[in-house]
Amino acid sequence: MLRLHFTAEDLLRVTFAAEPAPLMELGFAIAMLQREAVPQFARWQRRTRESLSPETTALFSLVPPTARGPMFLDPLSKGLDEGLDRVRATPLSRVRAELGRVCPAHRPITPWVKELAVHEREAWQTLEHALRAAHSALIDEPWGRIEAGFQAERAWRTRLLARDGIRTTLAGLAAGGRWEGTTLVFPRPDETDAGLSGHGVVLLPSALWSRPMVALYDDEPSILIYPAVTPLPLLDEAPTDPLGVLLGRTRAAILDLLPHGHSTSDIAKELGISKSSASEHTKTLRDARLIVTQRDGKAVWHSCTPLGLELLRGAGTVG
Structure with missing residues (x-):
């Protein structure tokens, strides 16, 4: 189960993302390619795996099949270049903390990961090249469809919000969603208990992910990612x-x-x-x-x- 504990302030500060996030969708694509076949993604997974370059698959050492990779890799941004600027600007302390969280719990500590953790220049150039190559292979071509699906989804959810209110709209983001008091619960194979910080939540539908998850932040709104009604392979x-x-x-x-x-x-x-x-x-x-x-x-x-x-x-x- 994913249990998301809301405060009154969080409920008052629920917003929708204005547009899809390219690096976040890229992270989900990389994670999805490492998972066992997911029915609506199976053909896309098989076809895409066959065409990946070694430069792109290098990111598998950072992003696990759960998509819980280093959070500095997938900031909300208006485009790839802006997103990469934000990745490069990540404070070293946060880079080390996130790599320490992910490795070795979910990913091995490779020489490249060690070099990233000390901000070695060539390692970070390799990271940027890998992200650009992965974006070109996975996100660039279908981006128009992703944007169209996102805007249709956002318009529909906004209409539901006006008609049914915030609690019903949030519970309806994924199958089986329900409220237990001020805790929003979604069925998931694992157990995640997440307390929000009072800064609100940004709702972000993903065309490349199949289950709800949350990116928590202490000093800014957290992000609730949920599966779009129509995933990328069916757009x-x-x-x-x-x-x-x-x-x-x-x-x-x-x-x-x-x-x-x-x-x-x-x-x-x-x-x-x-x-x-x-x-x-x-x-x-x-x-x-x-x-x-x-x-x-x-x-x-x-x-x-x-x-x-x-x-x-x-x-x-x-x-």
Whole structure:
């Protein structure tokens, strides 16, 4: 479980990030490539691993599959160059503290890590070259889709916030989210108990990560990262409508069918996709609380929730 303890000040200072963070998404991509196959990322993981250069894979020695690498590597920034400037400007004391936290608990202490810890110039040049190479290989080409998905997600969540309030919006960021008093709880395989500092929280959807996590800061807002409704591998190359940007073309088409109930077989036949694909997409829509599912004998029926209908109305799909 991830347990995030809010103070009243934190609840009053919840904001959305204005744009996606390139180095943070890069860190998640590096971590995702080291994990066992994640269903919605499996094809992307396999294809991307085959094309990585040794310069890029060098970052595996810093960023573990949990994505809990050194926090100085993934600052919020408006672009790659600004982010790299912030990485280079990290105080040596923080570099040492973060490398000490990550290594050897999650990553080995390599000669390169030791050189980074003493701010050896060539080691830091290698780090910058590795980050630039990884960005070029993993983030640069799909960045337009990442930005489009981010803005659609942000617009939708902001609308939910205005309609349902902060507690419901925060609990709905990931499947199974709930409140226990002033503690926000999300299901996760590990146990993380995190107390916020009273400086608030920035909400940051990620197209390249599949579970909620938090980056804690003592003297500035912490960052609550949550999985975007549509991960990068399912974002359309050229989305033509707001709903397609948010959900992906196939899931948007499925949701459009469900103001009136359809079975999994009906959905597959209507859209010309396999039943297994229809089941996978309806599970994601159900996890996002956009549809409900009921079994009737051997058939599985799906229909929109009020939230799903509201999303369709906002897109102008239903009256």
